[in-house]
Amino acid sequence: MSALLETPHGRDQHDLVAAHAVPDSLLLLDKEERAALERWARGEAGSRSRDAMLKEAQSVGLGIERAERLCQRLLQEGWISRREELKGGNWLWKTIAWRDLRRLQGLLGITHAEQRKQARQAMLEQAWQWLHERGNVQQTLLDPDLLDELTLALKALEEDKSLRADVLEARLGLLRALAAWHDSGQQGLRRNFALYARDLTKSLSASEWRWLDALFDLERLNIASFAQVGWLSGDLVFSWQGRRLELAPLHCIGLPLDDLLVADALTAPRQWWLIENRTSFELQARQRQAGVALLWMPGRPSSAWLATVSHLLQLAPAPAWISADADPAGVDIACTVGSRWEQAGLAWEPYQMGLAQWQSTTQRWPLNAHDRRLLGVLLARPSLPASLRPLCEAMQTEGRKAEQEAWL
Structure with a gap:
C-alpha cells in the first residue's frame, strides 16, 4: 500500500495525500467504476463532496461500498487528496481535491471547457469557410434565398453558446446536406431528404425538423411534407x-x-x-x-x-x-x-x-x-x-x- 502523507487542519480535520507524484497512466477499472470516475471528473470543479460523488456513483450502478473502495484507490494511486473529519472516534472523509484534473480527464477521454471551446470554434470556422466558398460560385447557379438562409442559420448556431458540441456538429452536417440536396437538383418528401442526409428515413429527430422549419423554406427546396x-x-x-x-x-x-x-x-x-x-x-x-x-x-x-x-x-x-x-x-x-x-x-x-x-x-x-x-x-x-x-x-x-x- 502506498504511503500517505497527513496534513492536520485543527484538532479534528486532516488532509491525506499519496507521497508519490500523480501517475501517468490510469488504474484498472471495470465498466461501472469507469462510468463513475467519468462522472466525478467531468467539469471544471477542483474538488467534490462525498455525498455528490456517492449519488453519481449510484446513478451508474456503482454501490456505496464499491464507490468508497474506488475513492480509496484514487487516493493511494495519487490522483486525489482527501479531507477527513474526526467524528465519534472515527475519521470520515468529506471532500476530495483533484491533484491533476486535466491529466485525468485526458486519460478518460473527457474534454475540458477550453478544448470544447476550441473544437467549437474550429467547427464554426470551417463552416464559414465552406459557406464563403459556396457563395463565390456563379450567383445564377445558386438559389440566392438559400444562401441567405444558410447564413442566418450559421449565425444562429454561432450565437447559441449553450449548444452541445455533438448537436452543433449534427446541425452543421444538416446545413451541408441541405445545400448538396439543392445543388444536385434533388426533390422528394422529408423521408427522402433524411435518407439523403443520414442514410436512414427516420434519422432526423423532431427537434431537428423544427429547427430546419424555422430557418428554411423546405417546400421551396423540394423537401415536401406531403405530395406537392x-x-x-x-x-x-x-x-x-x-x-x-x-x-x-x-x-x-x-x-x-x-x-x-x-x-x-x-x-x-x-x-x-x-x-x-x-x-x-x-x-x-x-x-x-x-x-x-x-x-x-x-x-x-x-x-x-x-x-x-x-x-x-x-x-x-x-x-x-x-x-x-x-x-x-x-x-x-x-x-x-x-x-x-x-x-x-x-x-x-x-x-x-x-x-x-x-x-x-x-x-x-x-x-x-x-x-x-x-x-x-x-x-x-x-x-x-x-x-x-x-x-x-x-x-x-x-x-x-x-x-x-x-x-x-
Whole structure:
C-alpha cells in the first residue's frame, strides 16, 4: 500500500495525500467504476463532496461500498487528496481535491471547457469557410434565398453558446446536406431528404425538423411534407383518359403535381396569370375575369412545379401575366418562370410588379447584401424585360423593395 502523507487542519480535520507524484497512466477499472470516475471528473470543479460523488456513483450502478473502495484507490494511486473529519472516534472523509484534473480527464477521454471551446470554434470556422466558398460560385447557379438562409442559420448556431458540441456538429452536417440536396437538383418528401442526409428515413429527430422549419423554406427546396400541390383557379377543364374535372364552380383548388403531369387534355384559357403572394392569389381568384386562369406561384418554384407548368402549356398554350414581389428575388422568379413561356414559344409579361406599383406603396423594406448582389446580376442580363429594368435601377438607387400584397 502506498504511503500517505497527513496534513492536520485543527484538532479534528486532516488532509491525506499519496507521497508519490500523480501517475501517468490510469488504474484498472471495470465498466461501472469507469462510468463513475467519468462522472466525478467531468467539469471544471477542483474538488467534490462525498455525498455528490456517492449519488453519481449510484446513478451508474456503482454501490456505496464499491464507490468508497474506488475513492480509496484514487487516493493511494495519487490522483486525489482527501479531507477527513474526526467524528465519534472515527475519521470520515468529506471532500476530495483533484491533484491533476486535466491529466485525468485526458486519460478518460473527457474534454475540458477550453478544448470544447476550441473544437467549437474550429467547427464554426470551417463552416464559414465552406459557406464563403459556396457563395463565390456563379450567383445564377445558386438559389440566392438559400444562401441567405444558410447564413442566418450559421449565425444562429454561432450565437447559441449553450449548444452541445455533438448537436452543433449534427446541425452543421444538416446545413451541408441541405445545400448538396439543392445543388444536385434533388426533390422528394422529408423521408427522402433524411435518407439523403443520414442514410436512414427516420434519422432526423423532431427537434431537428423544427429547427430546419424555422430557418428554411423546405417546400421551396423540394423537401415536401406531403405530395406537392399546384393551386389553380378559372374556367378550366382537365381530362385524364376521358375523366373530366371542371374548376369553374370552385373558388380555387389544389391538385397534386404528379396528377397534373399526367393530365392528357386541358381547355386553353385566353390568358394565364401567375401570382406569387398566396393572399393576393386567393383575392384575385374570387374576382377573376372571364378567360383568365390563375396559377399560384409558390415563391421560388421547385423543379417539379416548373415541369408541371411546362406540361400545362403543352396542353393549353396561352400568353401569361406574371406578378411577383417588387424586389430582386421577385424579378428573378418572374424571369425564371417566364422562361417556360419562352421555351414554349409563347409571350409573357410582368404584370402589376413594375416601377409604378413600387413607387406607389408606402412599404420601405431595405435591401440586404444579397438583394444588392442579385440586382447586379439582373441588371447585367441582356434578357431582363424592358419593363423590369427601371424597377431594378430604382431599387438599386433608393435601396428599398416591396411586397405585392400591398397593392394586389
